[in-house]
Amino acid sequence: MLNRLDEMLNFHAQALRLRDQRQQVLASNIANADTPNYKARDFDFKSALTSALGGQQAPGGTTLATTAPGHLKGSAELSTQSFLQYRQPAQGNVDGNTVDVDAERAAFAENAVQYEFNLTRVSSQIKSMLAVIQG
Amino acid sequence: MSLFNIFNVAGSAMNAQSQRLNTVASNLANADSATSANGTPYKAKQVVFAAAPVGENGATGVNVAGVIEDPSPMKTVYDPKNPLADDKGYVTLPNVNVVEEMVNMISASRSYQSNVEMMNTTKTLLLKTLSLGQ
Numbered sequence: 001m002l003n004r005l006d007e008m009l010n011f012h013a014q015a016l017r018l019r020d021q022r023q024q025v026l027a028s029n030i031a032n033a034d035t036p037n038y039k040a041r042d043f044d045f046k047s048a049l050t051s052a053l054g055g056q057q058a059p060g061g062t063t064l065a066t067t068a069p070g071h072l073k074g075s076a077e078l079s080t081q082s083f084l085q086y087r088q089p090a091q092g093n094v095d096g097n098t099v100d101v102d103a104e105r106a107a108f109a110e111n112a113v114q115y116e117f118n119l120t121r122v123s124s125q126i127k128s129m130l131a132v133i134q135g
Numbered sequence: 136m137s138l139f140n141i142f143n144v145a146g147s148a149m150n151a152q153s154q155r156l157n158t159v160a161s162n163l164a165n166a167d168s169a170t171s172a173n174g175t176p177y178k179a180k181q182v183v184f185a186a187a188p189v190g191e192n193g194a195t196g197v198n199v200a201g202v203i204e205d206p207s208p209m210k211t212v213y214d215p216k217n218p219l220a221d222d223k224g225y226v227t228l229p230n231v232n233v234v235e236e237m238v239n240m241i242s243a244s245r246s247y248q249s250n251v252e253m254m255n256t257t258k259t260l261l262l263k264t265l266s267l268g269q
Contacts, residue, residue, distance in 0.1 A: 021192065023260070024137035024144070027253055028195040031148035034155075034246055035184040035197055081193050105249060112256050119263055126268040 005129065012122045014052045018045060019115040021080045026108045029087075029099050036095040040104065043083035051083075138264075140190045141257045145250040147189060147196030152247040154199050155182045159240045166231040169219050177229040179205035179236075205230055 025041055032038040064071070089098040158180045168177040180202050187198035207230045215224030 020137045023257070024140055024192060024194045027141040027144045027257070028189075028193075030249055030253055031144045031197055032184075032186050032195055033249070034152075034242065035186050038186045038195070084193065101249065105252075108253065108256065112260055115260055116263060119267060123268055 008125060008129070009122060011053065012118045012125070015049060016115065016118045016122070018048050018052060018080060019111055019118060023108070023111050023115065025080075025084065026104055026111060029104045030101065030108060032097075033099045033101045033104070034097070036097060038097050038099060040087040040089075040099045041084045042087055042107070043080055043085060048080055048083045137192050137194070138257055138261050140192060140194050142254060143189045144194050144196045145254045145257075147187065147198065148250045149247055151182070151184055151197040151199050152243045152250070154202075155184075155243045156240065156247070158182050158202060159236050159243065162229075162231045162236050163233065163240075165229055166233055166236075167228065169217075169226055169228055176209060176227050177231070178209075179207070179229060179231045181205055207232075 022043065022045060025043065029040045029042070032040075066072075087098055087100075090100060090103075092098075162179045165171075165177040171177050181204075182202050183200045185198050185200035186195045188194070189196040209230045210228040211225045212228055213224055214220055214226045217226045220226045
């Protein structure tokens, strides 16, 4: 039963974790809007979430080698670091900076709303579960 | 929780931008300072930003790598009455480009603003996370 509870919350928990990390990446981009030679980065949320949910290996991730059937399949904690990609600049900049502040701010706001959405979903799941438990 | 780290990222950027604003103020104030404590005209100063890692999660903040003296040539004005004029009657004035400094100022304050907004958004998100399930 507890396992089920965990499974129910797992999707949004993983999504929240990734939104949280994406927010940080976007914040770094906005903070470095005036830094020469800084390259804006982001990650593909969909593939990162699919990988997090499916327990798939992140590109460049490591797993334990198993030599006997009883061995546990350990895998390195999924890190969004390996999903990070450089943004393609729409317009080049003389100082080598590729941050488009407007695009980054839009992405930052969008990500914040998505984060809130996930929070709301988790909240309502908890509420509905409480309703079931309390009757 | 990476959200907490955003405060460090935005904080470092605000720190760097305020230092930039400070040099702009210094440049504008000294746009006509034909002499200084060491006897030479004031030279425009510019900050150099560098990306600096914050925390262990790949977040990048801003660091002021240094303050350099503007290498552009000094202005010379023909004013033989000025006590600072050389033997040909020219006075050397600072290489401060007032228009450029104004642009610099607006750019710095806009960047500062976006970092403040970023902090506000993050604060809202964190407070909402705290009230999860209530």
